[in-house]
Amino acid sequence: MKRLVLIGGGHSHVEVLRAFGRRADPNIELILVSPDRYTPYSGMLPGWIAGHYAFADCHIDLDRLARFAGARFMLSRVVGVTYGKRELRLDDGGVIGYDACSIDIGSTPPVNAIEGARTHAVPVKPVGAFIDALEATATEARKGRSIRIALIGAGAAGVEVLLAVQYRLQHAAPAANISYSLVSASTSILPGHPQRTREIFLRMLRERHIALANDCMVRSIDGHIIRAADGKVVEADFCIVATGAAAASWPTASGIATDPQGFIKIHETLQTESDPVLFAAGDIASIPKRPYPKSGVYAVRQGPILAANLCNILTNQPLARYSPQREALALISTGNRYAVASRGPLTLAGRWVWAWKDHIDWRFMNKYNRVPVP
Ligand SMILES: Cc1cc2nc3c(=O)[nH]c(=O)nc-3n(C[C@H](O)[C@H](O)[C@H](O)COP(=O)(O)OP(=O)(O)OC[C@H]3O[C@@H](n4cnc5c(N)ncnc54)[C@H](O)[C@@H]3O)c2cc1C
Incomplete structure (x- = not known):
């Protein structure tokens, strides 16, 4: 043996x-x-943050899968x-x-690379802890406090998460006064993606009143102050790190x-x-x-x-x-059950892209959660 x-x-x-x-x-x-007994499936994380999926929808039950495999599971x-x-x-x-x-x-996001981030910011991973912190912020917003939210990191995960956060809070605290900023280290967003994909998301950020801070290589976070290497400052009450x-x-x-x-x-x-x-x-x-x-x-x-x-x-x-x-193929969701497909020079967008992504994601989850167990 x-x-x-x-x-x-x-x-x-x-x-x-x-x-x-x-x-x-x-x-x-x-x-x-x-x-952890339950492991998250990355494709559905933004949908969980937005509120479209419940915990059980986007987590694989390792205990069940281990039983199917005849494996011993050690927590x-x-x-x-x-x-x-x-x-x-x-x-x-x-x-x-x-x-x-x-x-x-x-x-996990490289939180230690930014001075003060461990104390004054929340990384998107582990996502469970992130959602708990987001809920606490929603509670503050519901009490009438104005909240400034900034997300550092304008790659696909960062953009998706910020749009999902905004969607969630618009429903969880509709009357709240919340502003959003996306902080990017480069001159634009979504590095490595085609220009058309970038343009779709840039338009979406403008339409949803999400401020974009470009060329902002964040060095430190101190209380509410997010400071870039060149001295530029973004202020936030809830700061999210999604920098890779x-x-x-x-x-x-x-x-x-x-x-x-x-x-x-x-x-x-x-x-x-x-x-x-x-x-x-x-x-x-x-x-x-x-x-x-x-x-x-x-x-x-x-x-x-x-x-x-x-x-x-x-x-x-x-x-x-x-x-x-x-x-x-990257299928990037936009918070509101709409998604953009991006692969090489190809960009496609629509509600149907979200439906397609949703179908792929459920198929993936069912492969692991619907296994027969003894
Ligand atoms: C918000 C967000 C959205 C994303 N969306 C997408 C997407 O749409 N598509 C995509 O392809 N990628 C996406 N990604 C990236 C994706 O999450 C990661 O690339 C993927 O999860 C990596 O999978 P993995 O198998 O390496 O590890 P993971 O799936 O992260 O699993 C690691 C496991 O190891 C366990 N573990 C950790 N430390 C230990 C230890 N010391 N001992 C034992 N166990 C341990 C953890 O509990 C966890 O269960 C996204 C990331 C984020 C943050």
């Missing part, structure tokens, strides 16, 4: 669990370690891996040995080879550069030769290859290679 341990219930690992459930291997003992957080001894350490002091192990623990992805510190601290940002360096087989039986996938991983964006789409695509390779490494079979797609 070989032991395979999955660290984190991210987008790649849910597929590994599903694959085991569909084709159990009696010679592999499977363990999933996650600090715990990994704090380190001693890969020389093939052991991992848990936050409660426990130690688990493994024959093969995979890390899919995601990322940062890695957990424990993989580097464990001596696993990481890139300069702390992401685990992997080969195209998804094996880490440090140890052939230690794998990594999703946001936390990085292929130095074939960089790919920190996006759920890529983590999802890695899932089937990871599932196959974790079995293959334990049975001495050849490993498959993952090749990141050159570009992915």
Whole structure:
């Protein structure tokens, strides 16, 4: 019997669990370690923030999926891996040995890169804590307090989240006096997206009275003051950070080879550069030769290859290679059940794009939440 341990219930690992459930291997003992029973599905997060989805709609029940996979589910957080001894350490002091192990623990916005952000701002991830903070702000707004909301980070997630926040608050506190600002480090918004996609969102921001602060590389937040490197200032009562992805510190601290940002360096087989039986996938991983964006789409695509390779490494079979797609379809929602599809030079927009996205998202969720369990 070989032991395979999955660290984190991210987008790649849910597929590994599903694959085991569909084709159990009696010679592999499977363990999933996650600090949360429910893991969020990224595609539906803006819809959850806007209020279109309930918690259960956009979270995968890892306990149920683990039962389907015949896996042991340990509700715990990994704090380190001693890969020389093939052991991992848990936050409660426990130690688990493994024959093969995979890390899919995601990322969080790099809050530490902005002085004072940890105290005076709220990162969009973890999203549960973010929604709690947003609700507290809605309560203040309902009491009649004027609120200034600023979101730092004008990539797809940032723009989507701010539009979703505005939609939610317009319904949760319709009479409230709330102003919105989007703070972008570059000269415009949505870097990497076609001009037409950018124009649609720029028009939408204007129509919804969301102020745009361009060329604003934020260095610090002190109370209500968001200060850029060049001295520019934006004021906010509720400040949200959605500036990209940062890695957990424990993989580097464990001596696993990481890139300069702390992401685990992997080969195209998804094996880490440090140890052939230690794998990594999703946001936390990085292929130095074939960089790919920190996006759920890529983590999802890695899932089937990871599932196959974790079995293959334990049975001495050849490993498959993952090749990141050159570009992915982005379906960016605008808060009000409307969405924009952007891929390469192509841009399409409409309510039908939202309906299409909604259909894709439900199909994804049903794959993992509707599994039969013993
Ligand atoms: C608001 C927002 C909207 C987004 N929208 C999209 C979108 O529409 N499409 C898209 O492709 N991407 C989107 N993204 C990006 C997407 O969320 C990430 O790329 C994706 O979640 C990464 O998946 P993952 O598998 O790496 O990890 P995740 O799905 O983040 O899962 C990580 C898991 O690991 C667990 N974990 C963390 N630390 C530990 C530990 N120490 N021990 C054990 N378990 C641990 C966590 O609890 C979690 O369950 C969005 C991001 C944000 C913030």
